[in-house]
Amino acid sequence: MSSDTKQIQLPLTAEAIGDLHAGDAVALSGIVYTARDAAHQRLTSALEAGQQLPIDLAGSVMYYCGPTPASPERVIGAAGPTTSARMDAFAPQLYAAGVPATIGKGQRAREVREACREYGGLYLVATGGAGALLASFIIEAQVVAYPDLGPEAIRKLTVAGLPVLVGYDTHGGSIFPNDEKLD
Amino acid sequence: MHEIQSSQITEAVAELCQRVNFELPEEVQAALRRTRKTATTDVARMILDQLRDNARLAREERIPYCQDTGLVVVFVELGQEVHLVGDDIHTAIDAGVRQGYQDGYLRPSVVSNPLDRATNTGDNTPAIVHLRMVAGDGLTLHLAAKGGGSENMSALWMLTPAAGRQGIIEAIVERIREAGGKPCPPLILGVGIGGDLEKAALLAKEALFRPLGQPSDDPELAELEQEILAAVNATGVGPMGLGGADTALAVHLLSYPCHIASLPVALNVQCHAARHGSVTF
Numbered sequence: 001m002s003s004d005t006k007q008i009q010l011p012l013t014a015e016a017i018g019d020l021h022a023g024d025a026v027a028l029s030g031i032v033y034t035a036r037d038a039a040h041q042r043l044t045s046a047l048e049a050g051q052q053l054p055i056d057l058a059g060s061v062m063y064y065c066g067p068t069p070a071s072p073e074r075v076i077g078a079a080g081p082t083t084s085a086r087m088d089a090f091a092p093q094l095y096a097a098g099v100p101a102t103i104g105k106g107q108r109a110r111e112v113r114e115a116c117r118e119y120g121g122l123y124l125v126a127t128g129g130a131g132a133l134l135a136s137f138i139i140e141a142q143v144v145a146y147p148d149l150g151p152e153a154i155r156k157l158t159v160a161g162l163p164v165l166v167g168y169d170t171h172g173g174s175i176f177p178n179d180e181k182l183d
Numbered sequence: 184m185h186e187i188q189s190s191q192i193t194e195a196v197a198e199l200c201q202r203v204n205f206e207l208p209e210e211v212q213a214a215l216r217r218t219r220k221t222a223t224t225d226v227a228r229m230i231l232d233q234l235r236d237n238a239r240l241a242r243e244e245r246i247p248y249c250q251d252t253g254l255v256v257v258f259v260e261l262g263q264e265v266h267l268v269g270d271d272i273h274t275a276i277d278a279g280v281r282q283g284y285q286d287g288y289l290r291p292s293v294v295s296n297p298l299d300r301a302t303n304t305g306d307n308t309p310a311i312v313h314l315r316m317v318a319g320d321g322l323t324l325h326l327a328a329k330g331g332g333s334e335n336m337s338a339l340w341m342l343t344p345a346a347g348r349q350g351i352i353e354a355i356v357e358r359i360r361e362a363g364g365k366p367c368p369p370l371i372l373g374v375g376i377g378g379d380l381e382k383a384a385l386l387a388k389e390a391l392f393r394p395l396g397q398p399s400d401d402p403e404l405a406e407l408e409q410e411i412l413a414a415v416n417a418t419g420v421g422p423m424g425l426g427g428a429d430t431a432l433a434v435h436l437l438s439y440p441c442h443i444a445s446l447p448v449a450l451n452v453q454c455h456a457a458r459h460g461s462v463t464f
Contacts, residue, residue, distance in 0.1 A: 025229075038300065068247050068290040077288055078247040083332045083365045105332075106365035106424055127230050128332065128367035128423055129456045131250040133237035150303045151250075151290050163233070165226070165425070175226075177419055177426040178363060 005163070011059045012100040017122055020166045022173035026124065027161040032061040032103065036082055038152040039145070040090040047093060054145030055154060058098030065103075066151040067135070076141040076157070078131030081105040084123070088112050095119040103164055107176040114182065116168045123168035125175065137162040185262065185320035187464050189269030189278075192324070195462045196279025196310075199326045200255060201287040203458035204247045207238045210395040211371075211457045214432040218369055218422075227427040234455060245287075249456040252289040253328030255280045255310040258389060264320035265464075273312055276324075281306040292331065313385065322464040325392050333366035333454035339384055342446040348407060351376065351448050356414045358450060359431070364424020367454035370431045371395060372415065375449040378439040387451035390435035392459055397435075404436045411436075 008016055010030025020026065033055055035043065046053050064084055068077030084091075084104030091102060092115040100121055105128035116123055126134055140158035147153050167175045172182040212235070219231040241248040257276055261267075270278065284291060284307040293304045338358050342350045355374065375386025398405040411434045421427025432455070441447060 023226075065250065066290065066292075067250050068252055069288045071246075071288040074246070077290070078241075078250040078252075080250050082251065083335070085365055105367065107363045125364070125423065125425070127233045127237075128364070129249045129330075129454055130233045130237040132241040132244070132246045132248055133233055135246060135250075136240065150305070151292070152303075175425055176363060177421070178360065 010061060012061065012122070014120055017100060017120055017170050020122060020169055021171065022166050022169045022175045024166040026164050026166060028124075028164060029160050029162070030158070032063045032157050032159055032162075033144070034063050034065045034067065034155040034157060036064050036066050036152050037086055038149050039154050040087050042146060044090045044093055047097060057094060060099055061101045061103065062094065062099055063103040063157065067141075067155070068131070068151070070141070076135055076138050079135040079138055080131035081126040081128055084108050091115060095121040107174075107179060108168070110182070113168045113172065113174060113179070116170055117172050117182065120170050122166060122170060124164040125167040126162070126164045134162065184264055184266050186266045186268055187322055189267060189272070189275035191464065192272065192275040193279040193282065195324065196257070196276050196326065197283035197286065199324070199460050199462060200280055200283030200289065200328065203326065203328050203460045204252050204287065204289055205245050206242050207248050208395070208457065208459065211455065212238050214395055215369070215455065218429045218432065222422070222427060222429055224421065224427045226425045227422045227429055230422040230425070247289060248458065249330060250290060251292060251330040251332065252284070252307070253330050253458060254292060254334070255307065256327045256329050256388065257310055257312050258325040258392065259312060259314045260317045260321070260323040261314060262319040262321045263316050265322050272314065276310050276312055277308040280308050280310050323461060325459065325461045327391065327459040330367075330454050330456055333370070333452045336362040336366040336452040337387070337450055339380065339447070339449045341380070342448055344444070344446050346446060350446070352411055352414055354448060355411055355450055356418060359415050359420060360418045362452065363420055366452045367456070368420055368424060368430045369422055369455050371453040371457050372411070372431055372434045373451040373453060374411070374434060374436045375447075376436060376438040377441040377447060379441065379445065379447055382439055383447035383449035384451070386437040386439060387449035390437045391451055391453050391457070393435045395457065396433045399436050401438070404438060408434045408436050
């Protein structure tokens with residue numbers, strides 16, 4: 001990443017979120033949680049049923065990622081982002097519950113950009129297919145929920161300088177050239 | 184009569200599953216390097232640098248290039264003078280997938296029931312196997328580890344004959360524009376034209392196995408490949424959908440005779456993690 005990369009320490013503050021704009025390069029350090037299709041089904045079902053969640057969503061950054069199994073000498077296997085659009089149906093609910101940012105790849109539904117604006121959230125993009133490279137920024141990994149889901153379990157990751165770009169900012173901006181403007 | 188033990192197939196498949204996931208084919212890396220040189224935006228250059236570093240790390244440290252280590256697709260060309268000994272070929276291939284994915288710490292990405300989705304098969308089986316009998320006493324396996332994100336952006340159209348070349352180009356360009364960053368561009372597009380519903384889809388997948396960028400033998404198809412490539416790269420989707428002229432590295436077409444009423448067209452979208460390899464016995 002270039003010299004104008006912004007170093008961001010997690011958890012995210014409202015001020016840090018407000019300072020970021022679509023297209024900014026960011027190096028993230030701190031805790032993020034992996035969750036993809038199956039984990040989102042379970043999290044949102046639990047939310048709707050008013051049940052206790054296995055992780056506190058408030059302040060938790062969600063990384064749409066299902067890593068490969070770690071070989072014995074590694075913290076984690078390859079760990080790049082999956083297609084975010086599959087989580088679009090769940091994302092506004094999660095932002096409303098206090099998730100400040102999601103990390104994935106590809107453009108998303110308009111509702112997600114609106115949720116980022118409404119709830120003070122960000123959508124961050126990591127480079128799809130760069131699973132080996134992105135894993136090198138993960139220094140700790142631990143399954144914290146839904147271990148029966150295998151690669152889709154929720155993992156608590158400690159990242160050091162994970163390179164991402166701001167996809168949607170909290171001001172309605174988008175990095176994707178074909179996204180239309182928000183009203 | 185050429186005798187081949189099923190255990191030989193199993194071992195070869197296990198080895199291929201690991202190799203393709205750790206070593207991106209050189210022709211794909213070369214295409215990404217060429218694209219880096221001509222990239223038009225800073226973001227595109229940054230992404231292509233990351234992909235170069237990613238390929239090197241994957242190869243040197245034997246860590247998968249992408250965490251989606253794919254669904255295994257195998258095209259088998261079985262010589263009619265070959266005698267297979269032991270397990271049937273499907274069992275032998277699945278045993279190889281199981282061994283390759285488990286020993287290589289590759290991700291099991293298959294659910295046994297597409298509707299309830301409750302159970303991961305745990306070993307990435309079953310593979311998708313396409314068997315073709317050919318003349319001679321050889322056996323060749325062409326294997327790909329096909330990622331889900333790009334496969335999801337694939338499409339099939341039953342066009343009218345009147346739609347013709349223009350209809351084909353428009354359908355593909357519109358699909359790629361809509362897909363944006365979801366299938367992980369820069370892409371390779373396999374396109375099957377003709378046959379019927381399933382033949383077009385098979386051709387599209389098979390086209391992805393052609394060495395990257397090698398034009399069709401048929402001059403008319405080769406010209407159409409270039410036309411589609413130029414149109415797709417004019418969409419402005421760019422690497423990871425973040426803008427630029429480098430949406431696709433290549434378009435590969437295959438065609439087949441078809442019904443007088445039909446123009447089936449299938450598009451199989453391949454991400455930059457174009458992981459495939461072959462073995463011959």
